[in-house]
Amino acid sequence: MFKKEATPVKNQMVFQRYEIKYQMSRRQQQAILAAMAPYVVPDEYSHSSIRNLYLDTPDFRLIRRSLERPVYKEKLRVRSYGRAGLEAPVFVELKKKYCSVVYKRRLTMPQREALDCIAGSASWPETQIGGELAYTAGFYAALRPAVFLSYxxxxxxxxxxxxxxxxxxxxxxxxxxxLTLNSDPWGIPILPADQVLMEVKTAGSLPLWMARTLSELGIFKTSFSKYGTAYQTILLSQQRGEQKYA
Structure with a gap:
């Protein structure tokens, strides 16, 4: 069991936790919300319109590797909570998963600076996380924004x-x-309109009340990956010669 979910250091943050995903209907979501009421409260930012730029190589090396379900895998993305201009602060995140444990490094910086670092026209900050991002960007040659993903x-x-x-x-x-965070969240849906993706983030095991509620509703954990599903949809669209936006 982990003692802390996140450790902030100035504009850096490190997460170490389990992240468990569940796909459900909106009716099941309402039942879970009712069961949760005595145990949780809305977070500080209770509702967010999240935008992500997932970084990858031209041949999608990172996500292809991730979909092979190795013991260790990683993803790299730039995230904003709402629309973000080039001078607005965004989060550059290196997300690693090893033996079911998620390790996430997060660095806050202006979007323009983040994109320059990714393009190789600027140096990453001389910090622990900046060094990890620099190494990852160097290891995966030709990293660039590959997919915009919002929810x-x-x-x-x-x-x-x-x-x-x-x-x-x-x-x-x-x-x-x-492929910019300074845009509206439009694109191709990867879940039916009546479906919801729930994520439980915990340093240890599920609380008994949550485990009991999920069991009663017949909801089981899934390995659903947003970026992975998007990539698989891209491949299918290429095979069909189609691309539909909504």
Whole structure:
């Protein structure tokens, strides 16, 4: 069991936790929300319109590797909570997963500077996380924004254990054009309109009340990956010669 979910250092943050995903209907979501009521409260930012730029090589090396389900895998992305201009602060995140444990490094910097670092026209900050990002960018040659992925998120945290978090993501969409965080969240849906993706983020095991609720509703964990699903949809669209936006 981990003692802390995140350790902030100036504009850096390190996460170490389990992240468990569940796909469900909106009716099941309402039942879970009712069961959660005595144990959680809305997070500080209870609702967010999240935008991500997933970074990858021209041949999608990172996501192809991730979909092979290796013991160790990693993803690199730039994230904003809402629309972000070039001078606005964004989060550059290196997300690693080893033996089911998620390790996330997050660095805050202006979007223009982040994109320059990714393009190789500027140096990453001389910090621990900056060094890790520099190494990763150097290891995967020709990294660039590959997919824009957005969704609406509602977030909750535990009353007694603030490191315990539950999030619900809807309207998950992706696109391969207009790759900027300073844009509206349009694109191709990767979940049916009546489906919700719930993520439980915890330093230890599930609380008994949550495990009991999921069992009663017949909801089981899934290995659903937003970027992975987007990539598989891209491949299918290429095979069909189609690309449809909504």
């Amino acid at each position: 609406e998120r509602d977030s909750y945290r535990g009353v007694e254990d603030e490191a315990f978090r539950v999030t619900f993501d809807t309207e998950i969409r992706y696109r391969q054009e207009a």
